[in-house]
Amino acid sequence: MHIHRLEKIWLVFGCIMLAVFLIIIGVSAFASDNQPPSDATLIDPTQVDQTKPFDKPGLKKIDDNKYEAVMVSQAFQFTPQDMTIKKGATVDFLVTSKDVVHGFEIVKTNVNMMVVPGHINSIEYTFKEAGEYLIVCNEYCGSAHHMMSTKIKVVE
Template sequence: MHLHRLEKVWLLIGIGTLVMFLTIVGISAFAQGHHPPSDLTTLDPQKVDTTEPFNQPGLKKIGDNEYELVIVSQAFAFMPNDIKIPEGAKVHIIVTSKDVVHGLEIVGTNVNMMVTPGHVNSLTHTFHKPGSYLIICNEYCGTGHQMMSTKIEVTKA
């Protein structure tokens, strides 16, 4: 099939741009480890309260200014409530759901992941700036969805 010369140029620029985009996000993901949250761990969604580490939701210090934050989400709340973290802390967030699908978003950061029952999701974030961060559920989970939130207080070191 014949393509007009200008159409060839146009498609070449277009496809070239797309290839460039894919290369950039591909390198960032596969070479630099910036994968979107894709945890493969599963659990029985009806036994969250007795499954480690979700039997003890909360913040655990695991290294030098490094923490593990275990969160259980259920309609319409996150456990634990009101978390305090020192500035500059590297936090490994681990989350699951006791009922329906929720979303976990920390406003003003790139922390954003789906929380599906039966699955664990996780990602790591370093809190560089002190302040009050809002954690919200960003997936519809029922009539109280808009109330489902908690806070992280990042304190000055």
């Protein structure tokens, strides 16, 4: 079988590009200890109230500029309601669900998680501007889904 010279060149070029592409994806996916941002920790959704730290949901001050927010989602509310933090502080959110899949979106930020029952979902965010931040559920979870929200006040 005869293959035209140019055709051969392009075939080889295509194969090389494919290899380069796969190597870039493979290396970048596992480089610098990359790992999925959440979903790594499991919890029994029927035992949330008895499982640390969700037995005591709330905002904990870890040091001057760092908080941990332990939050429980259930139809149709977030616990705790209305947290207040200092401007410039970083908050480590740990969120789980007692029932169905909920959303966790902090409006006007890039924080947007799916809260899956059985998993502890976590995300970190630094609040650089003062103001009131609305947290909403953006996964349809039932008849009062649109009522499901809480707030974070960031004060100077």
